Amino acid sequence: MQESHQQKSQTIYQLLTSLKNKEVPVIDLPSAINKIGKYGLEEARSDLESYLSHSDPLVRAASLQNLCFYYNRENEYVPTAISFLLHDPDADCRSKGARMLSYLKKNMHDNAILRLLAPIVRNPEESFFVRKDAYGAMRSIESYSEDELTDISTDNDLEKKIDWNFVDNNLPVKKAQELLDQVQSGTILQSDLPTILEEMSRSIIPQARLVLESYLSSASPEVRSTALKMLCLYYNQQNNYLLSAEQFLLHDPAVICRVQGANMLGYLKRNTEDPAIYKILAPIVRDINENEQVRKAAYLAFCSIAFYYEDEQIQMQRADFSLQKDVNWDFIDAYLPFSD
Incomplete structure (x- = not known):
């Protein structure tokens, strides 16, 4: 016998109460979050948000997905998806961030998001699956095609599947050139230099090569280590x-x-x-x-x-x-x- 609407509603509110009281076992949290999330209950929003920083990556991913699917009224979870993609230590969560950007920004031709995604697709140190999902997000944002996304998601030959001209045309070259100018001017603090060199290099601007080579003999181990890595990965x-x-x-x-x-x-x-x-x-x-x-x-x-x-x-x-x-x-x- 099927549950009535009233019974379903009662069950969901009971589950939400258990979630609020932290009574749901960790192993059951993703399922509970999915069951509650699809109802879009406003009183559940803050509870779902509280699980975005949970120690279990499956819980974090479930929270992000449900907030993006059912609570994203004014793109308020775009920054959250970006943060997952750029900073989450778990590859599956970074992939989830990319997929949520694909969903939230579908057909929007958002150049800022494309510029954010392109270096990830180009990053050979990133997980294969994160890079693939980042590329799928780029295609979805530019011109959504379900058949194309299915083709991308099922193909394991990343190098051949990607339109590299499309990716490279969306690399943040202007930002990289600005960073290169700062590096050459000598205004960057030594402690900030490794991070700046990494960000500059990921747009693969030719002018950066000689600058990176000059840092291979830097007195700072962190700087010369970064210079070697960027030259090997991108040049x-x-x-x-x-x-x-x-x-x-x-x-x-x-x-x-x-x-x-x-x-x-x-x-x-x-x-x-x-x-x-x-x-x-x-x-x-x-x-x-x-x-x-x-x-x-x-x-x-x-x-x-x-x-x-x-x-x-x-x-x-x-x-x-x-x-x-x-x-x-x-x-x-x-x-x-x-x-x-």
Whole structure:
């Protein structure tokens, strides 16, 4: 027998009371939020908003989705979706932020949002799924097509599916040029320079290359580490920064820079199974006198070069990853100098 409208209403208000009193188990929160949210009850708004900062990413994502779907009267949740996309530590929540922008800004040709999304699509360090959803949002904002979005969401070949001219035409080039001018004028505080260099580089303006190269020898480890990363991610047309990454790993006195060198070798040589790079990395993974962070980064690079799998890389970056227990030492030892 189906519930009457009155019974359904009573059930929802009982569930809302439980939500207000924090009586719903965490595992049931996403379902409860979805059930309450679709009714658009104004008295539930503040409770749903309170779960936007919940420690569980599934709860945060459910709260954002329901607020955007059922409570967004005057685009008041656009900034929230942007914040999720740019700052949430969980990739699924960042993807949810992109999808909500796709929904909230459908067919609006909002240039400001397109300029926000384009660098995310271009960011090779971002999760594949976040980049794909950011691109889907760009297409939806420019000209919504359900068939096109379905095609994008089901295709795993990101590089071939994306219209890169469309993406690059929406990069915030003017802002990047302004940042470049500030960097060249010397008015940026040293502590702010890494963040500024990252933001400037993501629009891939050609003029930034030489400036970034000049910072490879900066006295600040944070600055030179950032310069290497940006050059490798955005300006490495013919592996011209491979040697720089190798030199950072082998010779830089700062741990942060040696780690970055390993990270960039893993990125530049992803899926190439390059034995020459294996032979550089293997002794570092084995070196008990090397910093543990550097050894772990070298092992992650090793695995990325052998076969890059995003979920595996995330697992190996967890705090409890152990060099003693979790490394495939037979794989490493096969590329040590004495094994030739």
